[in-house]
Amino acid sequence: MTDRSARRADQRTEAIKRAALDLAREAGYAKLSVEAVAARANVGKHTVYRRWPSRGLLFLDAVLSLSAEELSHPRTGDVVADLRAVMTKAVDLLGRPPWGPLYQALIGEAQHDPEVAAGLNRRFIEPQTADTRARLQDARERGEIASDADLDLAFDLLSGPLYYRLLITQKPITHEYIDRVLQAVLAGMGPGPQTR
Structure with missing residues (x-):
C-alpha cells in the first residue's frame, strides 16, 4: 500500500x-x-x-477515539487529592456531551456483545484500573493507607458508586459526592490497625 x-x-x-x-x-x-x-x-x-x-x-x-482528558493519577504525596483529581476529571467528562451519553450507550452495548465488553475492558477499563491500583499501592507503601488494605476492593468501592449513579439512578455525580465516596472508602483504609 x-x-x-x-x-x-x-x-x-x-x-x-x-x-x-x-x-x-x-x-x-x-x-x-x-x-x-x-x-x-x-x-x-x-x-x-x-x-x-x-x-x-x-x-x-x-x-x-474521542479525545479525552488525561486520566492518569498525579503523584503529589496526597492520595486523597490524587484520587479526587482523577475522579472529578472522569465524572466531568462523563457528565457532558459527547462523552457521557455515548459512554452510557457503549456500556449498554457491552452487556449484550462479549466482543465489545472485552474490547472496552482491555482498552479503557483495565488501564484505568491499573493506574488507580498503582496509585493505591504507592499510598500503601508510603503509609498513607493500611499496609493490609485490599487494593482491588478499594478500587471497586471507589468506582462502584459512580457507575451506579451514572448507569442506574442517573443522579448527578457532583464533586461533593466524590468527596463523600473518598471519605467513606479511605476512612476504612487508614494507616492505623485494621479490624477484621
Whole structure:
C-alpha cells in the first residue's frame, strides 16, 4: 500500500467513525445502523464491514477515539487529592456531551456483545484500573493507607458508586459526592490497625 492509499484509507476510517458518532448523537445508539453510517460517510457498506465486523465494535472504536482528558493519577504525596483529581476529571467528562451519553450507550452495548465488553475492558477499563491500583499501592507503601488494605476492593468501592449513579439512578455525580465516596472508602483504609 502506497503512502497515498494508506492516507486515503485512514481518512475513510476517520470519516466512518465520525459518521457513527454523529448518528449516535442525533438518533441514539439503538437506531445506529451500518447502512446509515456508510451513507453518511459516503462509503460502501462493505468498506465499513472490512474494518469492523459489527456495529458494536465500530461504535467502540468511535467512542474511544474521542479525545479525552488525561486520566492518569498525579503523584503529589496526597492520595486523597490524587484520587479526587482523577475522579472529578472522569465524572466531568462523563457528565457532558459527547462523552457521557455515548459512554452510557457503549456500556449498554457491552452487556449484550462479549466482543465489545472485552474490547472496552482491555482498552479503557483495565488501564484505568491499573493506574488507580498503582496509585493505591504507592499510598500503601508510603503509609498513607493500611499496609493490609485490599487494593482491588478499594478500587471497586471507589468506582462502584459512580457507575451506579451514572448507569442506574442517573443522579448527578457532583464533586461533593466524590468527596463523600473518598471519605467513606479511605476512612476504612487508614494507616492505623485494621479490624477484621
